[in-house]
Amino acid sequence: MSNRFRSNSLAAFSLACMLLALSACEGTKEGKPAAPAAAPTPALGKPADSGKEAPTTAMPYTKEVVATKLNVPWDMDFAPDGRIFLTERGGTIRVIDKGKLQEEPAYRFEAPLQSKGEGGLLGMALDKDFKTNHYLYVYYTYQEGGQTRNRVIRMIESGGKVKPDKVLLDNLPGENIHNGGRIKVGPDGLLYITNGDASKPSIAQDVTQLGGKILRIRPDGTIPQDNPFPGSPVYSLGHRNPQGLSWHPETGKLYSTEHGQTAHDEVNLIEPGTNYGWPLIEGDVSQVPAKDAGKLGPGPLKVPILHSGTTTWAPSGITFVTKGPWKGNLMVANLRGTQLQRMILGSDGTSVAKVEELFKNELGRIRNVAEAPDGSLYIITNNRDGRGKPTADDDQLIRLKPAF
Secondary structure, eight states, X not given: OBOOOOOSOGGGHHHHHHHHTTSOOSBOOOOOOOOOOSSOOOOOOEEGGGSEEOOOOOOSEEEEEEEOSOSSEEEEEEOTTSOEEEEETTTEEEEEETTEEOSSOSEEOOTTBOOOTTOSEEEEEEOTTXXXXXXXXXXXXXXXXXXXXXXXXEEEXXXXXXXXXXXXXXXXXXXXXXXXXXXXXXXTSOEEEEEOOTTOGGGGGOTTSOTTEEEEEOTTSOOOTXXXXXXXXXXXEOOSXXXXXXXXXXXXXXXXXXXXXXXXXXEEEEOTTOBOOTTTOOTTOOOOOGGGXXXXXXXXXXXXXXXXXXXXXXXXXXXXXXXXXXXXXXXXXXXXXXXXXXXXXXXXXXXXXXXXXXXXXXXXXXXXXEEOTTSOEEEXXXXXXXXXXXXXXXXXXXXXXXOO
16 A cells, blocks of 8 residues: 555655654545646646546457465565566565476575564565576565665575675665665666665655666666666656556666655656655645755656546555556556556556556556566466455465457
């Protein structure tokens, strides 16, 4: 449930920030802030509740359950040999081999990992050259010296077991809520990482702090020379709690999903050095109050290509479909929305033309969706995350097997 705190106006914003830690996240819907007025005007995003829903189409996949009774699974990736690696928020890396969940974890994190609130073992990605180097990259929350932080490490796999290898990013802002946590290997072979505002909204506009950002580093932890802010891992800023990353299979453009404050969950087209406005704008708000204009961080200001309007999705993992009749569609996992969305982008990729709701209220909270090399879509549920209504078989890994 995305943390939604009451704010009657942006003038009361600082008070709202103090109250933020008291409320739940990833789907709790509270009050709607007053619309601000004046100063820089970016292009408007389109609210989803004014857009067109896609007509229900024949499902080109068949559904089958791969694993049950998982402990709040968060992320997954696919090895060249067909194995599926996945993280459980409590601190374990699990492996599915030949369709069977291995009883013993590949690795179990101990303290200082902290699995509390929305924190814990979160994102994971396998190296593009995993077949030869066996590297995987992991994002997790930890506590040290009374401070909650996040870090990214490189691990190495051998014989189905995994061990830590190198810390790549450390001391990322962390809290019980708004940890971001997604990590992906981009088409350029670099690592892209989402970090939330850690319940401190103002840091999202401060380019010297890594909270409320999408980050970009090399697989060895060094900073790419062509990053938009020299010597910094910051790739884009002004984010609240981004949790989805995926690249369009044809254009190579990067898209992200983000939890809004009071609904207004977002789908963003990510461009390097761009400022997405949080906490000064969200949803289709296009203007920053004149009194707050000086609080803006660097970069051009941009609003989402789509937002949820007054509805709450709590979007998490996303993936573009690269095969079959849905090729080019963006699949979005919803937590509070309890659905999988199929989004059809406009021809230039800067808008969403249609949205179709799949499995609405059927599977509960959906944390992630990812496409495997064979074209299957895998989704993971999070009904045991403290905010859902688990059944005896939750949480589950479900395969949508291609019927084409």
